[in-house]
Amino acid sequence: MKLNLFRLAMKNIRSRRTRSWLTILGVLVGVTAVVALLSIGTGVQEAVLQQFEDIGYDIILISPMGAAGGQARSAMGGFMPGAAAGGRFAGQTAADTSATSGGTFSPGSLGQDTSQDAAPQEDLAQLRDALRAAAVTSLDTELLLTQVPQLVEAGTLGTQIQPVVAGTTSGFLRVSTPSLDFLEAFSSVLGGFSVERGSFFTNTTENQVIVGARSADLLGLSVGDDVSINGIAFTVIGILASSDQAAEEGTDSDGVLSGQGLTQSLGSGNSADLVLRGLTNTDDSLFVLNERASEVLVGRSQMSVTITRVEAGASISAAKDAINVAIGQQGASGTPISIQEVADEIQGTLSLIETVLASIAAVALIVGGVGLMNTMYTAVLERTREIGILKSVGARDGQVMTLFLFDSGLMGLMGGVLGLILGSVLSVLGTRLLGPSLGVGSFSPIIDAWLVGGVLVFSFVLGSLSGVWPAWRASRLNPVEALAAE
Amino acid sequence: MLVLNDVYKTFRMGETQVNALRGVSLELPVAQFSVIMGHSGSGKSTLMHLAGCLDVPTRGQVTYGGMDLTSLNSRERADFRSSDVGFVFQKYNLVSNLTAVENVALPLLLRNTTTKQAHAQAVEALNSVGLQDRMAHRPAKLSGGEQQRVAIARALVNDPTMILADEPTGNLDTATGDRILNLLSQFAGDDKMVLVVTHNPEIADMADLVIYLRDGQVESQQFQEVAR
Numbered sequence: 001m002k003l004n005l006f007r008l009a010m011k012n013i014r015s016r017r018t019r020s021w022l023t024i025l026g027v028l029v030g031v032t033a034v035v036a037l038l039s040i041g042t043g044v045q046e047a048v049l050q051q052f053e054d055i056g057y058d059i060i061l062i063s064p065m066g067a068a069g070g071q072a073r074s075a076m077g078g079f080m081p082g083a084a085a086g087g088r089f090a091g092q093t094a095a096d097t098s099a100t101s102g103g104t105f106s107p108g109s110l111g112q113d114t115s116q117d118a119a120p121q122e123d124l125a126q127l128r129d130a131l132r133a134a135a136v137t138s139l140d141t142e143l144l145l146t147q148v149p150q151l152v153e154a155g156t157l158g159t160q161i162q163p164v165v166a167g168t169t170s171g172f173l174r175v176s177t178p179s180l181d182f183l184e185a186f187s188s189v190l191g192g193f194s195v196e197r198g199s200f201f202t203n204t205t206e207n208q209v210i211v212g213a214r215s216a217d218l219l220g221l222s223v224g225d226d227v228s229i230n231g232i233a234f235t236v237i238g239i240l241a242s243s244d245q246a247a248e249e250g251t252d253s254d255g256v257l258s259g260q261g262l263t264q265s266l267g268s269g270n271s272a273d274l275v276l277r278g279l280t281n282t283d284d285s286l287f288v289l290n291e292r293a294s295e296v297l298v299g300r301s302q303m304s305v306t307i308t309r310v311e312a313g314a315s316i317s318a319a320k321d322a323i324n325v326a327i328g329q330q331g332a333s334g335t336p337i338s339i340q341e342v343a344d345e346i347q348g349t350l351s352l353i354e355t356v357l358a359s360i361a362a363v364a365l366i367v368g369g370v371g372l373m374n375t376m377y378t379a380v381l382e383r384t385r386e387i388g389i390l391k392s393v394g395a396r397d398g399q400v401m402t403l404f405l406f407d408s409g410l411m412g413l414m415g416g417v418l419g420l421i422l423g424s425v426l427s428v429l430g431t432r433l434l435g436p437s438l439g440v441g442s443f444s445p446i447i448d449a450w451l452v453g454g455v456l457v458f459s460f461v462l463g464s465l466s467g468v469w470p471a472w473r474a475s476r477l478n479p480v481e482a483l484a485a486e
Numbered sequence: 487m488l489v490l491n492d493v494y495k496t497f498r499m500g501e502t503q504v505n506a507l508r509g510v511s512l513e514l515p516v517a518q519f520s521v522i523m524g525h526s527g528s529g530k531s532t533l534m535h536l537a538g539c540l541d542v543p544t545r546g547q548v549t550y551g552g553m554d555l556t557s558l559n560s561r562e563r564a565d566f567r568s569s570d571v572g573f574v575f576q577k578y579n580l581v582s583n584l585t586a587v588e589n590v591a592l593p594l595l596l597r598n599t600t601t602k603q604a605h606a607q608a609v610e611a612l613n614s615v616g617l618q619d620r621m622a623h624r625p626a627k628l629s630g631g632e633q634q635r636v637a638i639a640r641a642l643v644n645d646p647t648m649i650l651a652d653e654p655t656g657n658l659d660t661a662t663g664d665r666i667l668n669l670l671s672q673f674a675g676d677d678k679m680v681l682v683v684t685h686n687p688e689i690a691d692m693a694d695l696v697i698y699l700r701d702g703q704v705e706s707q708q709f710q711e712v713a714r
Binding site: 008011012014015385386388389390391392393394395396397398399478479480483 | 535538540541560561564565567568569571573575579580581582583584592593596597640644
C-alpha cells in the first residue's frame, strides 16, 4: 500500500493535539526513566571496570578473607546494628589512650557532643576482638616471589583504624601501611601516590607519615608537623595531591570514620572490597610505611593485603594455587583472589541493581503503553464514521488496521524520541549530581547505538502493540454500521 | 448489468428482527440513470448497500457483469468497491482532517497509486466538478454543495462503472441540487450505471428507470424516455 501512512497518522495526531500529546507524554516518561537509568548504570559499570583495568587484571590480592576474615565478619555482624545508628566510634580503653600526646583522647573533640553518640562498651569490646581477629600475619613478600615463580612483583598494603591527634584536633582515621615494594610496584593502585608537598618516605627507621589531602585539611597538618597515631609521635614528611574523590563511605562531614563506616569497612562481605574501596581514594588516609608500622604499631588492629602481579602470559589460576601452597608454607593465613574475580563480583552486583532499576522504569513504560491503548480505543470510537468512509472507498480490513497501528506506533515513536532526548539530558545532569557520591570517580552516562536503536524500536513496537486491539476492532467494523455512526 | 435475484436482508435490532428487503429481484442496466424511491424504511438504502458491496444479503444473489457479489470475501468486496463503485452520500462523508484534494485522492492511494499520480488525478477530478479553487480546503471550510461535489469527484476518481448515490441532494438547496443531479445524469451518458436513492420525485423525472420499493419489496418499476 502506497497510502502515505505517515502523513495520515500525523494529521490524526495533530487533529487531536492535546490528547495526543498527553498520550505521548505517558510514553515519554517511561522512556526517559529507562534511558536515564540504563545510561547511568552502564556508565557506572564502565567506570568501575576502568578502575579495575587501571589496576590491572594480572594482579592477585591475598586478603584475610579465609579464617581470620570470616571471624571478623561474624563478629561484625553482631556489632553492626548498634553502630548502624550512625554514632561516632567512641570506644577507647585506658591503654589505648594513655599515650595520646594531646592529653586524654576525646572522640568528640572535633566539636561534637560526645555524650549522646557513644557506642555501648560491650559493642566496643566486640569490635576490638573483631579487629584483632581480622589481623593477618603479613606474608614475607620476598619469600613469596621465590616460592611462586609466576609472580613478578609483590607488596603489602595494610589498613588500620587508629586514633589520631594533631594539636587540638583528634579522631579515628584510616592509616594505610603500604610496604616500600608495594609503593614501587603498585603506586598506580594508590592513584599514583603523588606527593604534592614535602617528600616521599626517606627511610624505614624514623616515624614518618604522608597524609592524604583531605586528612591534612581536616587535621590542619603541614609538612614538618607532628601527629600522634595511637599515641606514637610521627612527623609529616609529605602531603598527597588530592584525588578528587568523594569522602569515603561512613566518613562524617568532618572526615572522621563513624562506627558504621568502620564496621562496614572491616566487616563487609569481602575483605577485598575493603582494600579496593580505599585503593584509589587516598584523600582520607594517613600513610605509614609497612616496614615502620610493623615495628611501632605492631599488634594493633589491622587488615593487611598482599598484592602480587603475575607475569605476562602466566595462568592466573595456577598462580593462585601456587600462592595457596606458599601461604601454608609460610604459616600465614589468607586467600588469593584475582582482580578479575573481584571485578566480576562487583559487575554482577551492579548489573543486578541496573536490572532492578530498569525493571521499575519499564513499569512506567508499560503504564504509558496502557495510556496509549486507551487513547487509541477512544480514537476508534470517535473515528468510526471515518473508518466507514475508508471502507466505502475501498479500504481493506488490513489497511484500516495498518492505519491505526501506524497511528499508535507513531505516537509511541514520538514518545521514544522525546524520551531519549530528555533521558539523555537527565542522565548527564544525574551523573554530575550522583558522580561524586557514588565514589567511582568521574564517569559519563553511556548512550550507545544499541540503547538509542533499542529505545526507538521498542517504543514504536510498544505503541503499535498498544494499538493492536483498537486497530483490530476498527478493521472489523461493518462499513454500513460505521457510516451510520454520528 | 446489476442483477438482484430474490434478495432478502434481515437485521436484528436487539430482540426485534427487521426485514429490510424481502425477495427483491431487479435488473439494472448500465449506461442508465436509475432511481429507487420509497418511504423511509422501505429498504432503499439497504438495496444500494448490497449493490455496492458495502453489505451482503441474508439470502439471495447479487451479480454484477456476471460476477456473483455474494460469494466475495471481505477483501474481495473491498477491492470491488475500490475498482467498480463510487459512493455519494447525503452527508457527504468526507474525512474531516483531510483537504478536498486529499479526500479525492484517498481511493487511489488505497489502490497502490503513487502519491504524485493520485494527486494529479484528484486535481483533474476536482476540476471536472468545478472545484479547482477549493482543493486545499478542508470540509469544514466548504459549503454543502461544494462538499457534495468533492464527494462526487471522489466517487469518480477511480473511474468506476457504477455510481451509487444516497439522497445526494437531501442537504442542498434547489439550485445546488440541480447542479449535482446534472453531473450525475451526465455520467450515465458516459456508460456508467448511476443509481440514486431518493424521496425526491423531481429526481425521478430525470431517470431512465424508476423503481418503487414498499416494505422491502419492489412495488413497481417504470422505464421512461429522458432527453439527456
